Amino acid sequence: MTAVLTLEDVHRIYPGSPPVKALVGVDLTVEAGQMVAVVGPSGSGKSTLLNIMGTLDRPTEGRLLIEGTDTSKLSDRRLSGLRSKRLGFVFQSFHLIETLTALDNVATGLLYRGTSGRQRRAMAQAALEKVGLGDRLHTRPTKLSGGQRQRVAIARAIVAEPSLILADEPTGNLDTATGDGIVALLEQLNADGATIVVITHDPDLAARLPRQIEVRDGAIRTRAGEHRALENEHRTVEGGADR
Amino acid sequence: MSDRSKLRGRDVVSTSVVGLRSRRGRTLLTALGIAIGIASMVAVVGISSSSKAALLAQLDTLGTNLLQVEAASGGLSIEPLPIDAEPMIRRIDTVEAASAVIDTEIEVRRNAHDDTVVGIGTLGATPEFFETLKATVVVGRPLDDGLQSLPVAVLGDVAAIRLGISDLAGGPTISLGGQDFVVVGILDELPLNPDLSRKVIIGDEAAVALFGIAPNPTSIYVRITPEEMTDTRPLLAPTANPARPAKVEVSRPSDLLEARAEVDQNLQNLLLALGGVALLVGGVGIANVMVISVLERRGEIGLRRALGATRGHIRSQFVLEAALLSGLGGVLGILLGSAITIIYARRQSWVVDLPPEALLSGIGAAVVIGMLAGFYPAAKAARLDPALAVSGGTG
Numbered sequence: 001m002t003a004v005l006t007l008e009d010v011h012r013i014y015p016g017s018p019p020v021k022a023l024v025g026v027d028l029t030v031e032a033g034q035m036v037a038v039v040g041p042s043g044s045g046k047s048t049l050l051n052i053m054g055t056l057d058r059p060t061e062g063r064l065l066i067e068g069t070d071t072s073k074l075s076d077r078r079l080s081g082l083r084s085k086r087l088g089f090v091f092q093s094f095h096l097i098e099t100l101t102a103l104d105n106v107a108t109g110l111l112y113r114g115t116s117g118r119q120r121r122a123m124a125q126a127a128l129e130k131v132g133l134g135d136r137l138h139t140r141p142t143k144l145s146g147g148q149r150q151r152v153a154i155a156r157a158i159v160a161e162p163s164l165i166l167a168d169e170p171t172g173n174l175d176t177a178t179g180d181g182i183v184a185l186l187e188q189l190n191a192d193g194a195t196i197v198v199i200t201h202d203p204d205l206a207a208r209l210p211r212q213i214e215v216r217d218g219a220i221r222t223r224a225g226e227h228r229a230l231e232n233e234h235r236t237v238e239g240g241a242d243r
Numbered sequence: 244m245s246d247r248s249k250l251r252g253r254d255v256v257s258t259s260v261v262g263l264r265s266r267r268g269r270t271l272l273t274a275l276g277i278a279i280g281i282a283s284m285v286a287v288v289g290i291s292s293s294s295k296a297a298l299l300a301q302l303d304t305l306g307t308n309l310l311q312v313e314a315a316s317g318g319l320s321i322e323p324l325p326i327d328a329e330p331m332i333r334r335i336d337t338v339e340a341a342s343a344v345i346d347t348e349i350e351v352r353r354n355a356h357d358d359t360v361v362g363i364g365t366l367g368a369t370p371e372f373f374e375t376l377k378a379t380v381v382v383g384r385p386l387d388d389g390l391q392s393l394p395v396a397v398l399g400d401v402a403a404i405r406l407g408i409s410d411l412a413g414g415p416t417i418s419l420g421g422q423d424f425v426v427v428g429i430l431d432e433l434p435l436n437p438d439l440s441r442k443v444i445i446g447d448e449a450a451v452a453l454f455g456i457a458p459n460p461t462s463i464y465v466r467i468t469p470e471e472m473t474d475t476r477p478l479l480a481p482t483a484n485p486a487r488p489a490k491v492e493v494s495r496p497s498d499l500l501e502a503r504a505e506v507d508q509n510l511q512n513l514l515l516a517l518g519g520v521a522l523l524v525g526g527v528g529i530a531n532v533m534v535i536s537v538l539e540r541r542g543e544i545g546l547r548r549a550l551g552a553t554r555g556h557i558r559s560q561f562v563l564e565a566a567l568l569s570g571l572g573g574v575l576g577i578l579l580g581s582a583i584t585i586i587y588a589r590r591q592s593w594v595v596d597l598p599p600e601a602l603l604s605g606i607g608a609a610v611v612i613g614m615l616a617g618f619y620p621a622a623k624a625a626r627l628d629p630a631l632a633v634s635g636g637t638g
């Protein structure tokens with residue numbers, strides 16, 4: 001069975017003076033049904049990694065395969081199509097459209113698949129019920145709490161039943177208790193079969209998840225539980241990064 | 244892999260509408276620029292077209308078949324028309340009516356002891372004057388054969404006002420050249436011959452007999468069978484003065500009225516150009532607002548890209564937003580321009596004539612301008628790097 005996502009020696013260098021080596025040779029495979037925490041301090045390259053996983057950004061070097069398809073050869077248009085069908089995103093700042101109700105926000109998740117309006121709303125309602133907001137269908141984001149907004153965003157990410165859900169610091173704007181609720185929801189979705197990659201800078205949160213990947217200075221250290229020990233190797237990693 | 248983004252046509256529209264609805268105040272203010280441009284253009288076209296319609300309707304009732312034959316001005320001396328010029332002209336079969344008038348220097352006073360009323364003249368006219376000019380009286384009666392040689396007068400409408408006479412109660416009299424004349428009628432306005440409004444009209448026989456005026460006509464008004472105008476007009480000068488036809492001038496008073504419409508045309512073009520400038524400014528306003536909107540909505544643009552929107556989808560969303568914004572301005576402008584036209588035309592008691600093609604092209608122009616204004620901001624939006632846009636980055 002092909003992996004949902006494969007990164008092969010991915011580099012991402014932001015041009016500038018000096019150029020920023022945000023990712024330096026990342027290899028990673030995510031299998032269907034997995035839930036992976038990507039953890040690391042601020043500036044370590046997590047968001048860059050997630051953007052590349054989500055085809056919002058392209059590697060400077062290396063390849064990204066989504067369900068076996070090499071994305072490096074796809075046009076911007078094809079990548080958009082791939083995102084519309086196979087990927088779901090959850091962002092730290094929710095990115096909800098304020099003038100739309102929760103239902104319409106979630107339905108936007110199907111907009112660029114050409115689904116009919118009626119079907120979009122039906123699927124959006126089901127997704128909102130799944131995240132526990134079945135009673136908030138017609139509420140606007142401004143009338144929702146932070147946790148509820150993030151649930152709406154999660155509903156929007158799952159409404160198209162993507163192969164992979166990518167969440168960048170989904171609890172970053174929430175207090176701990178609310179954040180825990182969001183993580184629990186993601187765990188629930190994973191238990192129902194969704195493949196999820198969650199980015200977090202919170203080691204405690206990462207520790208709850210079955211698989212953890214630690215990013216340091218643009219490269220992956222495997223075992224998050226040993227991050228204190230790894231910090232001593234930091235210089236070595238940096239040396240490796242500049243190779 | 245056959246993954247393709249797909250956005251339904253109606254969803255393109257509703258997406259753009261959402262974008263506009265979420266910024267109502269700004270949407271309205273921006274649309275206002277276009278509205279003012281379109282409104283002024285619609286009003287200019289509407290008012291001048293209503294005025295033209297009114298003028299044509301007026302010409303229709305007045306007829307364009309009235310000609311005026313005069314001794315040609317210019318040269319050192321004016322050679323007067325022969326005395327029998329009018330009977331000769333009347334002999335042409337396509338002439339329906341003709342009347343000779345003699346412009347005199349007879350002074351007009353309210354009464355013998357009063358000062359001369361400046362700017363009001365006395366005209367001796369043959370009895371056919373009223374028929375030929377379709378001149379009607381608002382009060383009293385016109386002159387006729389029986390009154391031709393008597394000291395009676397009909398006043399032009401302005402002359403009546405200047406002489407302070409508005410009705411015939413008590414048999415008002417005026418003093419012409421020191422002789423008392425009884426006023427028997429007051430003329431209605433004569434749109435084709437506004438100069439006659441300032442005249443006191445007496446019989447030509449009275450003018451000659453009572454004041455010793457030379458009987459040569461100054462002007463002859465000629466009404467011609469409408470279909471025969473072109474053929475008859477060249478006959479008038481040689482008929483009036485067979486010896487020296489070049490000393491005769493033939494004009495058509497309705498041409499003056501029509502020329503007024505032509506003057507309006509120039510003014511109209513100027514006003515239209517001003518409206519066009521307003522539109523252009525409105526278009527630039529839209530472009531500005533859209534550029535700001537794109538900057539503010541980076542997050543939304545990034546989100547839509549993450550949800551699968553192609554660059555083309557983003558571009559069409561913003562072009563359409565601009566076009567709708569401008570189209571809204573167009574609709575407002577048409578309503579406003581039509582209202583201005585209707586109010587103005589009513590005041591002038593014209594029929595309202597709003598050419599539908601002007602209204603349609605108003606909307607069309609607005610939409611096109613909006614699209615043009617939207618291209619650049621939309622291209623900017625489409626070119627945004629999705630990764631930067633979702634992060635809310637500014638770089």
Ligand SMILES: Nc1ncnc2c1ncn2[C@@H]1O[C@H](COP(=O)(O)OP(=O)(O)O)[C@@H](O)[C@H]1O
Nearest residue numbers: 014020022041042043044045046047048049638
């Ligand atoms: N668009 C960009 N242009 C230049 N440098 C960038 C850009 N985005 C991120 N970086 C840099 O790349 C590094 C990794 O950033 P990021 O992936 O955002 O890390 P994280 O999400 O772990 O905080 C940082 O040094 C950051 O400053």
Ligand SMILES: [Mg+2]
Nearest residue numbers: 046047048169
């Ligand atoms: Mg980050």
